[in-house]
Amino acid sequence: MTTKKNDPRVMRTRQLLQDSFTSLIREKDFKDITVRDITEKATVNRATFYAHFADKYELLDFTITNTFRDYLRQRLNCHDVFNQESITNILLIMCDYHKDLSSRCQRSYQSLRPIIESKIIEELQNVIFHLLLKGNKNTSFLDDDRELLKTISTLLSWSIYGAAYTWNNDGRKISAEELISKTIPIIMNGVGKLIS
Amino acid sequence: MTTKKNDPRVMRTRQLLQDSFTSLIREKDFKDITVRDITEKATVNRATFYAHFADKYELLDFTITNTFRDYLRQRLNCHDVFNQESITNILLIMCDYHKDLSSRCQRSYQSLRPIIESKIIEELQNVIFHLLLKGNKNTSFLDDDRELLKTISTLLSWSIYGAAYTWNNDGRKISAEELISKTIPIIMNGVGKLIS
DNA sequence: GCTGAAATGTTGTTTAAACAACATTTCTAA
DNA sequence: TTAGAAATGTTGTTTAAACAACATTTCAGC
CATH class of the missing domain: 1.10.10.60 (Homeodomain-like)
Structure with a gap:
């Protein structure tokens, strides 16, 4: 079939x-x-x-990827370009996502985490990569440029995911806004010079 | 197929x-x-x-019959027997049903009426017949008895349907309770002696 | 450990849904 | 009125879902 x-x-x-x-x-x-x-x-x-x-793990992957993709699409402006604003928004979205997921899957959140983590980050990485691409549309595209953008999106997706996860898992002792104000400067500092 | x-x-x-x-x-x-x-x-x-x-009319029949059947089941106690209480309840249900239907199908209520009428009454007739049957479980069953119960349920289904329809269509100038107190005595009078 | 029950995968066959293509009827507007 | 567009039915073929039957693995209780 x-x-x-x-x-x-x-x-x-x-x-x-x-x-x-x-x-x-x-x-x-x-x-x-x-x-x-x-x-x-x-x-x-x-x-x-x-x-x-193949098994329930594959359905899990499928479901997680789908729902997370919808979740992002719904809250991301399709005209967004890579800048401080959009990255801030993404971090906020990830905070909410973890909050939602941990409450919606009370019974499974911990056991699910290691399985779904890579899928989520992969998706996130993709989104960020495309934001970066859009910002650089006019410039000529050497393979080296693409590679650089790949690297940036990898670093950002992992750090943003990690920040949001840790924040949620440690009991959300500060507000999401506080987390953002602490985190975003560091993130943006790291890539600031590279993409200006 | x-x-x-x-x-x-x-x-x-x-x-x-x-x-x-x-x-x-x-x-x-x-x-x-x-x-x-x-x-x-x-x-x-x-x-x-x-x-x-065969066509959209058949789907209409199917849908109406189904939803009406559900509607009845939900609001009818399965232990009900034929008596003044259950018939009162049925009249009340029919009032609500017409009220619901006319509001839910604003665009079609009038054009639908002649098409669905027979299905509704048929269903209603069935329910009433079974109520009558349950009330007479122990008595021996001659064909003549069955025929009498059939006749009663036909009369009742038409009159109850008609009363509720007219009440709703004339703008519900009295409350459903008033309608009931005016109508039920007449109905029950008619069958009162026959089924005692 | 052993046993039986439940869950997991797998396969071949049957059946209903999808699809495309067609003839026919009904509407619509020039 | 008439041309053509849209809606209605119909049919044959292809494809995916249902089903039953089976072997295999996992696991709980003895």
Whole structure:
């Protein structure tokens, strides 16, 4: 079966599985959720599950990537360019995201973290990279330039993710705004000269 | 295609079509709703629509019957027997139903009425018949008895439907409770001696 | 450790949904 | 009135979902 991912049936099935999973993750720890649970709630045959995902980890990846992408899109202005404002916004978004996730997945937040971390950062890295690209549209594009932007977006995505995660995990002892005012100068200092 | 109606795919498709239709009926008059509109909103192929329903009228029937049945089930105690209390309750339910329907289908209420009327009454008739049956469980069942109960439920369903419809359509100049106190005595008088 | 039950994957077959293409009817506006 | 656009039905083919049956792994309780 060479599942065309634009077939309405395929999209529906994936959506049903994703919805079912998001609903289950509110109630149970990830490790206690079985494939059977997921497919039953989704009213999808178990064999169909395996036609789409290797196992529940792959569905987790899919779900996390999707919802996080939506989350970003919703709160990011599509005309945004890389600057202090947009990076500040992203840090704020990441703070909220961790806050939301940890409350929405009470049962699983800790066990999920190591699994989803890389996906989130990857997505974040991508967004930042594209912000950087847009800011440099007119300049000629040597491979070296691209590499530099890649490096910057890697560093930024990890540091922003890490800052927000640590803030949330340590109990949010300061406000998100305080965190931002402490963190952003350092971040922007680091890349300031490179991209001006 | 001999559509087994307990296949999850079949149930899902019908539900999607029904939901799409209920949503469209809020916005548009029934006559302005095309089969294409329905299937597009439901993300179901148009040909699939015709595998389930002959035309939009059949979907209307299906939807009305379904939602009305749910509406009744929700507000009717399953232990109810035929008596003044349960019939009063049914009249009240029918008043609410007409009130709801006329507000929810502003665009179509008048054009829908003649089409759905028979389905609603049929359903109502069924419910009342079963209430009557339960009340007479122990007595021996001659065909003549059944016929009498049939006749009673026909009369009651039409009169109750008619009373509620007229009340709603004339602008609800009295409260539902007033309507009930005026109507129920007459209704119960008519059948009173027959079923005691 | 051993056993049986539950969960996980896998496979072949059947069935319903998607799709494209077509003929027919109904509307609409020039 | 008439041309063409849109909506309605219909059909044959392709594809994905459902299903049942199976082997394999995991795991809890004895």
